[in-house]
Amino acid sequence: MAQGETNIPTPDDRQVVVCLYCNKPQEVGRKTLSMTCKFCNKSLRLQDIPLKGYEARRSIETLGIVTVEKKGNVVTDKILCGGLVVRGKVKGNVKSRGPVLVGPEAEIKGDVTAPTLAVGAGAILEGNYNIGPETPKPPQGGMKALPP
Amino acid sequence: MADSPNQDFPTILGPDATFKGELTYEKGMRLHGKLEGKVNTPGRLHIAKEAKMQADVDAGAITVEGDVHGNLSAGDRIELKQSARYEGDLRSSRLVVDEGAILVGHVTVGPDAVKGARTPQQQQAGGKPAALPGPQPQNQPNK
Numbered sequence: 183m184a185q186g187e188t189n190i191p192t193p194d195d196r197q198v199v200v201c202l203y204c205n206k207p208q209e210v211g212r213k214t215l216s217m218t219c220k221f222c223n224k225s226l227r228l229q230d231i232p233l234k235g236y237e238a239r240r241s242i243e244t245l246g247i248v249t250v251e252k253k254g255n256v257v258t259d260k261i262l263c264g265g266l267v268v269r270g271k272v273k274g275n276v277k278s279r280g281p282v283l284v285g286p287e288a289e290i291k292g293d294v295t296a297p298t299l300a301v302g303a304g305a306i307l308e309g310n311y312n313i314g315p316e317t318p319k320p321p322q323g324g325m326k327a328l329p330p
Numbered sequence: 331m332a333d334s335p336n337q338d339f340p341t342i343l344g345p346d347a348t349f350k351g352e353l354t355y356e357k358g359m360r361l362h363g364k365l366e367g368k369v370n371t372p373g374r375l376h377i378a379k380e381a382k383m384q385a386d387v388d389a390g391a392i393t394v395e396g397d398v399h400g401n402l403s404a405g406d407r408i409e410l411k412q413s414a415r416y417e418g419d420l421r422s423s424r425l426v427v428d429e430g431a432i433l434v435g436h437v438t439v440g441p442d443a444v445k446g447a448r449t450p451q452q453q454q455a456g457g458k459p460a461a462l463p464g465p466q467p468q469n470q471p472n473k
Contacts, residue, residue: 281429289440299427306440307425314415314432 199245200279202226202262231263233270247280250288266296275309338374345380361396372405379413392422394431405444 200207204222216227230246233254240259242248247265250256254270261272265280271289276282278296286302293310301307339358343349347363358374361381369375369387377383381396391406394414402408402416407424410416410431419436421443427433 294437298429298431299433300429301425301427301439303424304441305425306443307437308440309437310435311420311437312434313427314434 199226199228202243202245202279245279252285339376343381377414403444 195212196209197212198207198209199217201219201222201224203224204219206219206221208220210217210228215229216225218225227244228246229244230249231242231244232249232251233242233256234251235253236255236257238257241262242256242258242260243262245264247267248261248263249267250270250272252269256270256272256274258272258274260274261276261278263276263278263280266276266278266282267285268283268288268290269285271291273291275293276290276295278294280296281298281300282294282296284290284299284301284305284307287304287306288302289306291306291308293312294307295312295316297313297315299311299313337357339360341355341357341359343359343361343363343365345362348366349364350366352368352370353359353365354370356371356373358376359369359371360376360378361383362378363381365381365383365385367385369385369389371389373389374391374393375387375389376393377396377398379395382398383396384399386401388403390404391408392402392404393409393411394402394416395411396414398414398416399418401419402421404422406422407426408420408422409426410428410433412428412430414428414431414433416432417434419438420433421438423439423441423444425437425439
């Protein structure tokens with residue numbers, strides 16, 4: 183018999199998270215705030231991050247949801263997150279696992295990669311956008327296929 | 331019926347039609363077939379689910395349900411519906427992206443993104459853009 187994936191549901195107090203860096207799933211407690219990926223040993227935050235004022239950071243990385251409130255003004259190299267809600271201003275590149283919601287009169291200047299995007303009226307967007315389900319990239323620089 | 335020509339979309343390019351070249355119209359068009367080239371209109375463009383377009387578009391409002399490659403510019407709004415697959419540079423005052431839509435390219439959205447562009451409302455008022463350089467008409471007293 184094939185040893186496939188089992189369909190046993192995870193208990194209520196456990197959740198499956200996917201590492202931001204190595205994309206491997208693993209099970210953790212629902213109340214976990216931070217952890218170390220057991221595959222790549224990178225530190226992972228699971229908390230939601232609300233940003234209510236001016237924040238200049240090299241990077242903002244969490245598996246939770248980053249919320250930039252109306253008075254929030256975030257300047258960063260990159261935001262890696264599980265979801266993003268922008269009501270204020272963001273300057274920097276965004277890579278989100280979940281939906282990116284841009285409120286009315288919010289502003290994002292930078293590249294955005296996300297599965298879905300919702301834009302309110304009057305929002306300002308500028309950058310390269312890659313919206314949609316992530317397609318696996320073909321391997322580059324590997325072995326060439328043999329001719330038939 | 332959606333397919334019959336109506337007031338908003340008097341022009342329809344049917345599913346068995348292919349158009350290559352530059353297309354200009356006034357009110358609105360529904361695209362069900364294939365279009366390649368350029369589209370210039372102060373009105374609306376609706377790209378249906380089964381349509382395929384490879385064109386640079388300058389329009390008042392654009393709705394995408396099908397497959398589009400090229401640069402889109404709209405004075406009013408661009409809507410990407412659930413089935414939309416769009417690749418290119420996008421410039422518009424407003425953007426609506428439904429869940430499931432695919433968008434790859436450079437996006438410029440905001441009130442100042444498209445300067446001097448024509449919206450469907452302006453087209454009804456005479457087809458002139460709102461912000462034209464030069465002297466403004468002085469014949470209305472400001473009281």
